[in-house]
Amino acid sequence: MSQAALAPTRADFGPDFDHPGIDFDTGLDYESNRRARGTWEVTAVGSQRASADKGTREYFQQMRDYRYGYETPWIPEMFRFDQLAGKSVLEIGVGNGIDATEMAWNGAHYTGIDITQNHLELTRQNFEQSGLETPYRLIEGDLLTTPFREPFDTVYSFGVLHHISHEQRYLERIRQILRPDGTLMFAVYGKYSFFNAWMAATWLTRNRCRNAYDDWRSHVAELSPLGDPVTIKIRSRKEVEAGLSAAGFQVISYAKRGFVQNYLPGVGRLLKPNGWTLQTLGSMLGWYHIFHCRPEE
């Protein structure tokens, strides 16, 4: 059934195993990983959205309701979870396992990798609470030091790559572990977005520039303590595309989403979270770039 494992080492695979791009021996630990652990080992992502005890069935239900009922209701459709049946999927950065269990419900053969024990444990608990009986795999570690025997049909990552300083090497590594006809699909933060403008405005008016701007943005967006921000990159579509192209990916579809009711005080709550108006605003000023890509031939 489930497996929660530490990242394998070279010894697990033997000297002849071919694993291009893996730094088994350097013992690397990147600055962004250290920062990420500093926040997310302590505070689970989005945990302010649930009042129930962490790890309980009710906790996951509340997290799920917020994610798919309010904040990002377009995730399952945008990422075509219903087309994942029978596919091997690697998720990078598992959070509370909401998307993990959703993909598994849709028949995906799920593997999740994360550098925090907190999120891996929450994802394991979520699988346990969900009653899913399909096997799944959870790996603690950095993608660059984790070997995989089989290539994946799909690599999925939501709201993670922009927190990784060595993101470009992640993209190159993803290219290696994807099937030639496989899909990389992910969401990262967008520069020209309502939320980014709001963070700039509150930095000027509420914070009065007392903290560094990155520190403030991380505090607001990720709940990191002021003074100890997580790495956070907020980019234009072109900037993200340049990285994809350099890693050998071709973009097959792009969309922008992530405009929620609260951005429009009063009138916002009259709008459907996944309705036409918020989707249209999201396509112009949404917080997330959404990419589907394939390895270039």
Ligand SMILES: C[S@@+](CC[C@H](N)C(=O)[O-])C[C@H]1O[C@@H](n2cnc3c(N)ncnc32)[C@H](O)[C@@H]1O
């Ligand atoms: C903002 S959370 C997003 C989690 C989840 N995908 C979601 O949408 O709720 C970022 C996640 O990425 C993980 N993470 C950060 N750096 C990572 C890395 N180098 N490799 C894998 N996961 C990483 C964090 O532990 C956390 O689970």
